Amino acid sequence: MEQHEARPVPIIDAGRCTGCRLCVLVCPTAALMIRGGIAAVADAQACTYTGHCERICPQQAISRPFQIMFIHREGNSVKAIFYPTWQERAVFSAGGPQPQILAENEKLKLIIGSLEVGQKIPTHPEALAVYHFLQGTGWMIVDDERYPVSPGATVITPEGAKRGVEAETRLVFLATRIA
């Protein structure tokens, strides 16, 4: 079962905005408008997080909330992928964990793992990795040692160590495997 929450939209500081319209003109998806003399979000679902509005605003009146940002190089340019909420990317399945890839290059792979109550990822050897728990409670097993985990916990596992995850309650975590 997929889980979706309301998508965050650009935050506009009414105290800074002068209503110059630059952000409205530059937005490629018509997500912004001028209302009452200041910028406002016209269509929250239209926002694709291009960042044009934030960059063009002379008053620094616009910011975009996000929870995960993957900044990477493509040739000579730097690109950014925004994930406004991890909830949009967490996929729960009664059939077992279905990890979703959020970022990948030759040096790392970032996935979001989602486990229903009682589900497990069996221990398996893996590369150096960082696990960060976002929701739920459970256990991280590393080379037969069991460590309790809850939201905010970060676990770093050494290269080659066998690791697994068990969910006591609905559990979501980020795992970054580093080559």
Ligand code: SF4
């Ligand atoms: S660019 Fe900045 S100052 Fe101009 S309308 Fe947009 S938010 Fe307001």
